[in-house]
Amino acid sequence: MPPVYDPDAARAEFRAGLRDITPLSLGVALYGLAFGLLAAQVGIKAPLTALMGLTVFAGSSQIVAVERLAAGAGMSVAILAGLALNLRLLLMTASLRDELAGRPLWQIMLGVHLTSDENWGLMHATRCRGGRAGYWYLVGGGTSLIAVWAGATMLGTGFAGLLPDLAAIGLDFAFTAAFILLLRNLWRGPGDLAPWALSAGTTLSVAVLLPVEPSWALIVGGLAGAALAAGRGAAHG
Template structure:
């Protein structure tokens, strides 16, 4: 576990920065500091939290915010599936813990290290995951504390931190030209939904589902052709 905990520290440092920014702005749109901390510990998914809070700030629609966040978390179905070999042999309790603390950063690092050495296993994933969820929860909570007492940060242009953090995380999910078509499909569907006047949350849900469908179709077509 120590190996994973130390290996993830550079990525955790970056997550702490946009986690603090997220906490600042979440507090200023009405979220209490304890609510931000609880969300970070229970959800532990930066991109979906950012979208959910932004959606709630714009519309105050709890269901729409939850749907938008859940749509972005659909990618974890594939992430968890890719960890089946890593988690093989563990008890259900440990598996559930490992799945909950798995995020984009420690999953990518674990799979990258495992490709180099088959000795990398669940202890690396859990160690790195515990560091990431701890850093994310503490940084977002600290940001919320600060955001509750600071002046309106929108005046300083810090509202763009939501978008900037999301772009940074989305960039980390880019896997090259092979993933271009699903992204284009998702982007196109989202724009169409917005143009039709539907709530933005539905644009996120529609875009995410259509992107996943496009990705599944491409992979299935490739297997059939092979």
């Protein structure tokens, strides 16, 4: 059965999502600026950086893909490395079957595209506090996040063009700083420890022990961590 659409309730829920996500959006802006600096280092222009943010909208995936390009990896390998790091999004969007059930295709695609760690987690936290948080709350939060992310990355890229040499003023550390910020933001508690540890250990082992390009170590590590997370989720589901 398609969900009953109440325009007033949908608008109120959308606005609540926009409002409640604001503190998290400010954090996204910080590492969006850092990513923009990184993108500029490999020659990506501001409009293309913004377009990447709007179409990919996966911070850790974008950071890893651009970092791999900067390290000399090919385009296809860089994309695979980014995808492997974000396999957790498959599990997150799969958990939205109740919110997406019965909706038209465009709403399903929009909801899936706008789902991120921040608005997905906020939706469930709001529900736990007894608040109204469903599909339109998720979309409202995602709309704020994607706008802030694309805008911040574009600003960071444009700002980098005004600087003579990022390494000379210490901003070449922006890649590492942005990824540290992302990791801290993605950590949801002790339950994440096992998949993270397996992913890191697998990546390190493959990179050290096998004669392969480091991007493949990231891909294998991402797949291993996602497989463990999926198995644990199925066991508890």
